[in-house]
Amino acid sequence: MKIEVDQYQNIRHLYIVQGLSKREIARRLGISRNTVAKYCEGKQVPWERKIYHRKPTVITPEVKEFIKNCLKEDREAPKKQHHTAKRIYDRLVAEKAFTGSESTVRRAVRQIKNELPKQVFIPLSFEPGEAAQIDWGEATFYLKGEKTKAMLFCIRLCYSLAPFAVAFPAQNQESFLEGHVLAAEYFGGVTRRNIYDNVKTAVKEGWGRYVVAEQEMFRALRAHYAFQADFCNPGEAHEKGLVENLVGYLRRNVFVPVPHVESWEELNRLLLDHCLKYLEHRIPGRSQTVGEALAVEKKSLLPLPAYRFDYAKQILATVDYYATVKFGRNRYSVPVELAGKQVTVKGTGLTVRIEYRGQVVAVHERSYAKDETKFQLDHYIRLLEQRPRAVRNARPVKQANLPAEIFQLADRLPGGNHDLVKILRLIVDCGMEPVRQAVRQAIDNRQYNIESVLFYLQAGRREYLSNPKDIEVKPVDLAGYDYLLGGERQ
Secondary structure: OOOOHHHHHHHHHHHHHOOOOHHHHHHHHOOOHHHHHHHOOOOOOOOOOOOOOOOOOOOOHHHHHHHHHHHHHHOOOOHHHOOOHHHHHHHHHHHHOOOOOHHHHHHHHHHHHHHOOOOOOOOOOOOOOOEEEEEEEEEEEEEOOEEEEEEEEEEEEOOOOOEEEEEEOOOOHHHHHHHHHHHHHHHOOEOOEEEEOOOOOOEEEOOHHHOOEEOHHHHHHHHHHOOEEEEOOOOOHHHHHHHHHHHHHHHHHOOOOOOEEOOHHHHHHHHHHHHHHHOOOEOOOOOOEHHHHHHHHHOOOEOOOOOOOOOOEEEEEEOOOOOEEEEOOEEEEOOHHHOOOEEEEEEOOOEEEEEEOOEEEEEEEOOOOOOOEEOOHHHHHHHHHHOHHHHHHOHHHHHOOOOHHHHHHHOOOOOOHHHHHHHHHHHHHHOHHHHHHHHHHHHHOOOOOHHHHHHHHHHOOOOOOOOHHHOOOOOOOOOOHHHHHOOOOO
């Protein structure tokens, strides 16, 4: 307890002059006996602070140097592999027999970080066609009312600052390669050098300037378009700051407010519209718009090769008896007559294309779910014409999302399921919307027969549509049809 000078005077007078005991002095003055004992003999005075002798710090020059070296190593290491204060402490204990506490090391790390020289970046300038920066971004949107995550492939030319972006459901290699091809076609050429971070779809082994091996398909892409690849050092975001600014621009301008779209194609049209609009933008300090600078840069881009690079992931697969093939974790339908045949399956970021003997036999929207089967009604229509009895339970029919009007009319048709299959044939041949409108007219006019549907359908079409009764039905293998019904084989 610190006392005032007046209290010190009283203590000394009562103790020296009056000879009172310390206990009595404490009682009279209302202060603690320890305080009285501290000042009564005049060994301490209240107007001078006692010099505190701190114990020698455990943060020795050797420890400081060790911490500095750890932080310097982090500049060359991937961000996720940087030292934490806890890791530095553990290393000090193990390698330097450190006896201090973890909190002491944390304070030292914080202090040394503040003392280290701050990074200063050199302003860069690029020649037309010299380089582009490429990176992935992430954003959220609503696809058919469902909250969905989009991976944005973004590229920005370093001279003109012209942007391009395309959205994919996943950041896989086929999407990565497709983004390059679409960007090259958008700009009408490629830069001599592309700048990346250490993306796994390009880098197979190493990082930054220590990349020792690239992914095989990425090497093929580089060879085809004749560009060089530079990979940024981990944690050096400024090395591709132009494209990172693009990612932020797209998030603010395309995804605020959160867009609602019906397809990936619609989302990518939004992205393209904003990229085109950005060409009108004038960068502060530049006399040209981005579009005017791009016109200059296009003259220096490497020309596109005659052959379009095939970025699809390809596999050979045998069609099972359910008329489906497996790609990734999901299955996709093909025409039933291909059961047992070997086909080529090509997966891009958004589609799965299936070919037989060089001809495309099926195209599906790619699924990134697990254990999902994508059916197309036209692949099974011949089989349904052979087995109309179970049409209402067939999985391809259920997955077709037929309008309610179709079943509303089918329930009143004299031919029952046979007539329902005829309507499905019309949908396959003429399209969903024209048939729906024809069915709607038939219902409105209380004409519950196939002939009326044909009449209204033909009235809206220029070409003549023959009666489905006249369609030739080729025999097909029915062995796997039971799977479509979800029951036992018949």
